[in-house]
Amino acid sequence: MIVSRQVFTLPTFKTASGRTLKEVRIGFETYGTLNDARDNAILICHYFGGTAHAAGKYQGSDPLPGWWDSVIGPGKVFDTDRYFVVCSDVLCCVPVFNGHVVTTGPATVNPETGQRYGLDFPVIRYVDLVRVQRALLLSLGIDKLIAVAGPSAGAFQSLQWSVEFPEAVPRVIAVVSPGIGMDASTLAVSDMWTRPIRNDPDWRNGQYDPEHPPLSGIAEALRIAAVSAMTEPTVRLTLGDLAPADPDKSPADSILNDFLSASLLRQVGVAQARIMDANHYLYLVRAGQLFDVEGQLAAAKAKYLFLPVRTDTIATVPMNEDAVAKVRAAGLRAEMKVIETAGGHLDGLTQVATVNETISAFLNSD
Amino acid sequence: MIVSRQVFTLPTFKTASGRTLKEVRIGFETYGTLNDARDNAILICHYFGGTAHAAGKYQGSDPLPGWWDSVIGPGKVFDTDRYFVVCSDVLCCVPVFNGHVVTTGPATVNPETGQRYGLDFPVIRYVDLVRVQRALLLSLGIDKLIAVAGPSAGAFQSLQWSVEFPEAVPRVIAVVSPGIGMDASTLAVSDMWTRPIRNDPDWRNGQYDPEHPPLSGIAEALRIAAVSAMTEPTVRLTLGDLAPADPDKSPADSILNDFLSASLLRQVGVAQARIMDANHYLYLVRAGQLFDVEGQLAAAKAKYLFLPVRTDTIATVPMNEDAVAKVRAAGLRAEMKVIETAGGHLDGLTQVATVNETISAFLNSD
Numbered sequence: 001m002i003v004s005r006q007v008f009t010l011p012t013f014k015t016a017s018g019r020t021l022k023e024v025r026i027g028f029e030t031y032g033t034l035n036d037a038r039d040n041a042i043l044i045c046h047y048f049g050g051t052a053h054a055a056g057k058y059q060g061s062d063p064l065p066g067w068w069d070s071v072i073g074p075g076k077v078f079d080t081d082r083y084f085v086v087c088s089d090v091l092c093c094v095p096v097f098n099g100h101v102v103t104t105g106p107a108t109v110n111p112e113t114g115q116r117y118g119l120d121f122p123v124i125r126y127v128d129l130v131r132v133q134r135a136l137l138l139s140l141g142i143d144k145l146i147a148v149a150g151p152s153a154g155a156f157q158s159l160q161w162s163v164e165f166p167e168a169v170p171r172v173i174a175v176v177s178p179g180i181g182m183d184a185s186t187l188a189v190s191d192m193w194t195r196p197i198r199n200d201p202d203w204r205n206g207q208y209d210p211e212h213p214p215l216s217g218i219a220e221a222l223r224i225a226a227v228s229a230m231t232e233p234t235v236r237l238t239l240g241d242l243a244p245a246d247p248d249k250s251p252a253d254s255i256l257n258d259f260l261s262a263s264l265l266r267q268v269g270v271a272q273a274r275i276m277d278a279n280h281y282l283y284l285v286r287a288g289q290l291f292d293v294e295g296q297l298a299a300a301k302a303k304y305l306f307l308p309v310r311t312d313t314i315a316t317v318p319m320n321e322d323a324v325a326k327v328r329a330a331g332l333r334a335e336m337k338v339i340e341t342a343g344g345h346l347d348g349l350t351q352v353a354t355v356n357e358t359i360s361a362f363l364n365s366d
Numbered sequence: 367m368i369v370s371r372q373v374f375t376l377p378t379f380k381t382a383s384g385r386t387l388k389e390v391r392i393g394f395e396t397y398g399t400l401n402d403a404r405d406n407a408i409l410i411c412h413y414f415g416g417t418a419h420a421a422g423k424y425q426g427s428d429p430l431p432g433w434w435d436s437v438i439g440p441g442k443v444f445d446t447d448r449y450f451v452v453c454s455d456v457l458c459c460v461p462v463f464n465g466h467v468v469t470t471g472p473a474t475v476n477p478e479t480g481q482r483y484g485l486d487f488p489v490i491r492y493v494d495l496v497r498v499q500r501a502l503l504l505s506l507g508i509d510k511l512i513a514v515a516g517p518s519a520g521a522f523q524s525l526q527w528s529v530e531f532p533e534a535v536p537r538v539i540a541v542v543s544p545g546i547g548m549d550a551s552t553l554a555v556s557d558m559w560t561r562p563i564r565n566d567p568d569w570r571n572g573q574y575d576p577e578h579p580p581l582s583g584i585a586e587a588l589r590i591a592a593v594s595a596m597t598e599p600t601v602r603l604t605l606g607d608l609a610p611a612d613p614d615k616s617p618a619d620s621i622l623n624d625f626l627s628a629s630l631l632r633q634v635g636v637a638q639a640r641i642m643d644a645n646h647y648l649y650l651v652r653a654g655q656l657f658d659v660e661g662q663l664a665a666a667k668a669k670y671l672f673l674p675v676r677t678d679t680i681a682t683v684p685m686n687e688d689a690v691a692k693v694r695a696a697g698l699r700a701e702m703k704v705i706e707t708a709g710g711h712l713d714g715l716t717q718v719a720t721v722n723e724t725i726s727a728f729l730n731s732d
Contacts, residue, residue: 017619184627185600199565262557313679
């Protein structure tokens with residue numbers, strides 16, 4: 001499946017905080033064909049470090065397809081022979097410099113000043129993310145969806161959609177969602193993910209030089225987030241066991257001699273850091289810290305499918321059990337199916353196809 | 367129970383790595399009375415950030431007693447009317463500057479050079495920690511123990527004791543132990559705990575100025591470790607929910623405005639940082655990363671009691687199930703009792719009294 005990035009522009013957008021932004025742009029991709037009735041659309045929402053590139057390749061030689069390619073495509077559970085699937089870059093999308101992302105956030109030049117917004121960009125909330133997505137879908141002629149689905153931060157967007165646009169959302173598929181609102185522990189963990197950036201002198205309180213971004217802070221932040229999202233089998237399989245980073249420099253000889261896993265994690269962080277924007281990272285974390293739909297569930301009309309991973313320590317099974325109970329307490333239908341895999345939070349990206357039957361039945365149910 | 371710190375000195379000590387150190391000193395405390403047969407002793411081993419102050423107070427006005435006071439004392443499960451309980455500061459004990467700790471490590475002045483060791487101090491292993499403790503106990507006339515017990519890093523010491531001195535250790539009580547050897551995930555997590563120190567320019571590759579230690583790095587490292595060790599109820603109860611740090615500065619208005627929980631965690635880290643030594647911290651992490659007794663279990667003669675906490679994400683129940691299986695596979699007796707509390711790893715300090723009956727039965731069993 002060969003795909004391409006398209007761009008949607010909103011001439012003006014008023015944030016939930018009351019600021020009016022000009023020329024708000026986001027990228028998006030579509031897979032499959034919108035039918036004449038325009039009623040076969042599914043919105044896929046991306047995770048924290050993700051982008052609109054949910055499926056397919058830009059060209060056959062791309063090393064990897066989009067991040068949820070295992071479930072989006074012809075004959076797959078989000079079947080592009082049947083559904084029109086849309087995925088957009090969010091506001092403050094983090095991998096700003098990956099060559100494909102189109103987003104609006106602190107790294108964007110404010111058309112009214114000719115300067116990058118920096119920390120003058122307003123704090124955004126999930127309701128802002130989904131309102132921009134709603135405008136995109138309306139521009140495509142799509143008023144009502146089959147479902148909204150996504151992993152982690154994508155689950156937060158999906159849940160937000162259901163309370164913000166109840167008539168548009170009959171079904172929500174929330175994969176590895178840390179509940180339906182922020183809790184004190186997830187807040188502390190996500191705050192921890194921000195500190196290496198804020199502590200990097202190159203961050204300069206958000207006013208960093210674009211030529212000298214806080215790369216080491218971003219790399220370290222990514223490493224901490226990655227460690228939180230992985231469990232033992234993933235770490236061991238992808239990063240090796242207890243081997244030294246340099247066979248000639250044993251970790252038993254000096255505390256300066258690293259283990260291979262630590263060294264690889266740092267390399268991954270450094271490589272990723274160059275395509276990420278530090279302020280976008282901080283803004284998207286803050287949006288998550290302000291996320292809470294519990295008090296608005298009474299407005300929703302959706303049914304909900306929660307898909308946690310058994311071994312996930314960020315979005316735990318008990319958090320999802322709690323979410324199901326709260327949705328039901330609001331008089332709505334909710335079910336949960338646990339993905340019984342060993343890889344933790346990251347399995348929300350890679351192991352969703354193991355519950356295809358559950359997803360398929362949910363999509364086809366009334 | 368009023369207690370005091372005593373000091374034990376080894377004129378020379380040869381590390382597992384082959385270095386001979388002069389004038390190795392550690393502090394220790396004892397609770398209860400050693401009987402004439404000298405066969406009523408229990409060794410308690412402290413956790414990563416802990417010290418020999420396991421029980422009692424130095425004076426009645428101390429705000430808090432020692433860290434395991436809930437289980438050590440007259441009539442408690444480690445009953446000082448019956449047992450002689452010993453706890454020592456370990457080599458490279460981290461809170462070097464708390465006014466009571468006596469330890470030997472990178473912050474110590476090398477008597478042979480008159481300079482602080484710094485990174486010239488040899489990498490140590492758990493076998494070094496327990497060999498120094500063994501010398502201490504022999505100096506007290508204690509050749510054989512009733513049991514060795516401790517939480518987390520204290521569990522690692524207890525396990526190491528059983529394979530290093532099989533005749534001395536009939537019983538091991540391993541509380542919130544991350545298994546019986548390092549795994550790739552725990553390695554990655556513990557490496558993460560070290561990075562803020564190593565990234566702090568004031569650390570100066572371990573040769574920091576004692577007048578200007580890397581306080582912000584230590585504070586951040588402590589914060590990350592604390593977040594790993596806590597779960598939602600603990601965070602919420604001790605740090606508050608989603609309140610702003612400053613009521614006049616809403617986190618919804620600027621990403622620079624912190625939540626109260628994040629602010630309190632930072633304050634705790636900063637306060638603790640002043641009593642901690644950065645290199646001791648890094649050395650004790652490395653000792654843990656090199657820990658593994660699985661291959662030596664054949665030498666042991668102990669029976670084992672593993673006490674994980676249900677909600678612990680550092681020392682999980684499956685890790686402990688795996689440990690029990692491995693101990694049994696070595697032909698030894700092992701049992702496990704889960705502490706059914708909500709507070710995660712930290713409950714290995716505060717909630718052990720909830721399984722008093724299990725511990726008592728184990729201590730009284732053959």
